Amino acid sequence: xxxxxxxxxxxxxxxxxxxxxxxxxxTADFTQGEITIIAGPSGSGKTTLLKxxxxxxxxxxxxxxxxxxxxxxxxxxxxxxxxxxxxxxxQSHHLIGSLSVTxxxxxxxxxxxxxxxxxxxxxxxxILHEVDLDDHVNKKPEQLxxxxxxxxxxxxxxxxxxxxxxxxxxxxxxxxxxxxEVVSHLQRLSKEFGNTIVMVxxxxxxxxVADHLVTLVDGKLSDHEPEIxxxx
Amino acid sequence: MPLLNKLVPLGIPLAWLNLIKEKKRFFAxxxxxxFAVTMMLYQMGLKTAMFTQVVFPHLMLNCDLVITSPQYExxxxxxGFTEKRLNQAFALPQVDDxxxxxxxxxxxxxxxxxVNRDIFIIGFDxxxxxxxxxxxxxxxxxxxxxxxxxxxxxxHAKFGPIVDLLEEGTVTTETNGRATEIVGTFEMGTTFAAxxxxxxxxxxxxxxxxxxxxxxxxxxxITLEPGSDANATADELRAMLPQDVKIMTRAEFIDNxxxxxxxxxxxxxxxSASMAVAIIVGAVIVYQILYTxxxxxxxEYATLKSIGFKDSYFISLILQESVIxxxxxxxxxxxxxxxxxxxxxxxxxxxxxFQWDNxxxxxxxxxxxxxxxxxxATRKLRHANPADxx
Numbered sequence: 001x002x003x004x005x006x007x008x009x010x011x012x013x014x015x016x017x018x019x020x021x022x023x024x025x026x027t028a029d030f031t032q033g034e035i036t037i038i039a040g041p042s043g044s045g046k047t048t049l050l051k052x053x054x055x056x057x058x059x060x061x062x063x064x065x066x067x068x069x070x071x072x073x074x075x076x077x078x079x080x081x082x083x084x085x086x087x088x089x090x091q092s093h094h095l096i097g098s099l100s101v102t103x104x105x106x107x108x109x110x111x112x113x114x115x116x117x118x119x120x121x122x123x124x125x126x127i128l129h130e131v132d133l134d135d136h137v138n139k140k141p142e143q144l145x146x147x148x149x150x151x152x153x154x155x156x157x158x159x160x161x162x163x164x165x166x167x168x169x170x171x172x173x174x175x176x177x178x179x180x181e182v183v184s185h186l187q188r189l190s191k192e193f194g195n196t197i198v199m200v201x202x203x204x205x206x207x208x209v210a211d212h213l214v215t216l217v218d219g220k221l222s223d224h225e226p227e228i229x230x231x232x
Numbered sequence: 233m234p235l236l237n238k239l240v241p242l243g244i245p246l247a248w249l250n251l252i253k254e255k256k257r258f259f260a261x262x263x264x265x266x267f268a269v270t271m272m273l274y275q276m277g278l279k280t281a282m283f284t285q286v287v288f289p290h291l292m293l294n295c296d297l298v299i300t301s302p303q304y305e306x307x308x309x310x311x312g313f314t315e316k317r318l319n320q321a322f323a324l325p326q327v328d329d330x331x332x333x334x335x336x337x338x339x340x341x342x343x344x345x346x347v348n349r350d351i352f353i354i355g356f357d358x359x360x361x362x363x364x365x366x367x368x369x370x371x372x373x374x375x376x377x378x379x380x381x382x383x384x385x386x387x388h389a390k391f392g393p394i395v396d397l398l399e400e401g402t403v404t405t406e407t408n409g410r411a412t413e414i415v416g417t418f419e420m421g422t423t424f425a426a427x428x429x430x431x432x433x434x435x436x437x438x439x440x441x442x443x444x445x446x447x448x449x450x451x452x453x454i455t456l457e458p459g460s461d462a463n464a465t466a467d468e469l470r471a472m473l474p475q476d477v478k479i480m481t482r483a484e485f486i487d488n489x490x491x492x493x494x495x496x497x498x499x500x501x502x503x504s505a506s507m508a509v510a511i512i513v514g515a516v517i518v519y520q521i522l523y524t525x526x527x528x529x530x531x532e533y534a535t536l537k538s539i540g541f542k543d544s545y546f547i548s549l550i551l552q553e554s555v556i557x558x559x560x561x562x563x564x565x566x567x568x569x570x571x572x573x574x575x576x577x578x579x580x581x582x583x584x585x586f587q588w589d590n591x592x593x594x595x596x597x598x599x600x601x602x603x604x605x606x607x608x609a610t611r612k613l614r615h616a617n618p619a620d621x622x
Contacts (some may be wrong), residue, residue: 084540110241
């Protein structure tokens with residue numbers, strides 16, 4: 001079953017003479033429960049595509065349907081509801097410095113009107129256990145290593161059981177083994193929870209976790225799979 | 233509980249935690265608000281004290297209506313009016329009694345230092361009852377003896393330790409070069425026009441101030457029969473008497489005094505301007521602090537925005553920070569001001585007291601100031617697109 005449907009998507013930056021099209025008519029379907037990695041060199045439009053899927057940028061041409069909701073015709077309220085079905089993992093963790101690890105992970109649970117503080121805490125601790133952070137639940141983000149922070153970001157992205165996980169270069173700021181470990185956690189948990197993952201990366205060392213690997217080069221998507229380990 | 237859960241979802245007090253994360257910035261913000269609160273509350277206290285102080289004598293006067301010269305401005309040196317008008321007023325059946333008052337500022341000699349300082353002198357006929365004050369009423373008979381005077385115990389210390397000296401007997405001094413014997417005390421209080429007060433008989437008044445025409449009192453007091461309508465009688469007198477006098481009800485007389493000092497002198501303007509400056513300074517400080525807070529947390533807030541947090545959540549967050557800052561700044565600011573009031577009472581003899589209604593107004597202004605600053609600070613966040621930040 002397709003969770004994300006993209007059709008003839010085009011996107012440009014600038015106006016007039018400075019206008020530059022970065023996505024040239026992309027069409028793609030992302031299936032539920034699959035991990036899709038969009039690989040490609042820097043500047044190829046990967047992050048722009050991810051932001052369009054998240055409803056963070058306005059669609060100029062073409063269409064994106066998320067879990068049955070067409071983004072191009074969505075109201076602001078509908079876009080907010082779409083975003084609540086999505087878990088984000090960014091290149092930088094963007095954790096809230098004044099909150100503890102547990103409180104950071106609890107934040108997305110505030111959308112659930114039936115959620116109590118006790119239940120939310122329990123849920124956060126469970127998922128923090130899943131990413132091996134039991135010993136760090138009361139720490140502040142500044143007390144964690146880069147890899148630990150990214151694992152907190154994964155826990156935060158997954159805690160409210162989103163339909164879709166969008167990950168933008170989640171290993172970019174991590175060393176090789178740490179990046180590998182973070183992605184392994186993400187892969188394992190998404191399989192467990194049945195999330196659809198769209199991950200943008202140019203880190204060729206993690207491409208093997210993908211169920212479906214596509215490349216984005218010069219604004220065009222192709223099923224041509226890069227050679228694992230070759231890098232971009 | 234639903235409201236609390238909305239303000240502090242899942243019991244996570246993000247507004248408070250964000251504020252205290254940067255301790256130095258937090259204390260700077262609170263200090264700024266303490267400053268603004270102190271400025272506002274102190275200025276309000278001064279204004280209230282001023283309005284209380286300037287009508288100390290008025291509140292002690294036993295009258296329903298007042299007659300003055302049309303040029304009358306405030307309870308001080310005033311052009312007199314012809315006493316005949318007071319007698320004409322007495323002819324009305326509802327008028328119970330009339331009493332002329334004579335006012336002047338003249339030097340009195342400090343009995344110890346022998347230095348002359350101006351004191352406010354009120355002359356009246358001891359047979360009248362112009363004051364509704366038991367201490368004055370019980371002692372005004374003593375004023376029938378020429379040269380006798382009653383001294384206001386709330387007068388400035390520059391007039392000497394007259395109250396202490398009185399414990400050993402009467403105090404002899406000089407008023408405008410004439411021998412004066414202080415035979416008793418009363419409580420009135422200083423005003424902007426008087427650093428001290430002295431009550432004397434009409435006869436003594438003209439002995440120490442011989443240049444004044446005894447037929448031209450400064451203020452005429454009219455008391456009405458019980459149940460009489462003061463406003464209607466005032467209208468009747470205005471119609472009956474020539475335009476060479478001004479008729480005021482007791483309330484109008486008091487309002488006139490407050491209006492004079494509040495509007496016709498720079499004092500009221502200076503106090504109002506100081507309050508406005510305090511509000512602006514406070515708002516700028518809070519705005520700077522909250523704006524920096526928003527800027528510093530912009531990526532974090534944008535992350536939350538990208539996962540579905542609405543603008544209203546962030547507005548609520550910043551406004552909570554505003555309210556927390558205003559309350560935390562208000563409490564020590566109010567306490568500090570109470571201390572300043574005490575010092576002002578002791579040094580400047582002004583009746584500056586902590587008043588809950590003033591405190592309530594200042595708390596309201598402080599919260600308004602902080603919320604306004606907070607609302608302005610959220611503009612950057614509301615216009616921030618997470619897509620541009622990451």
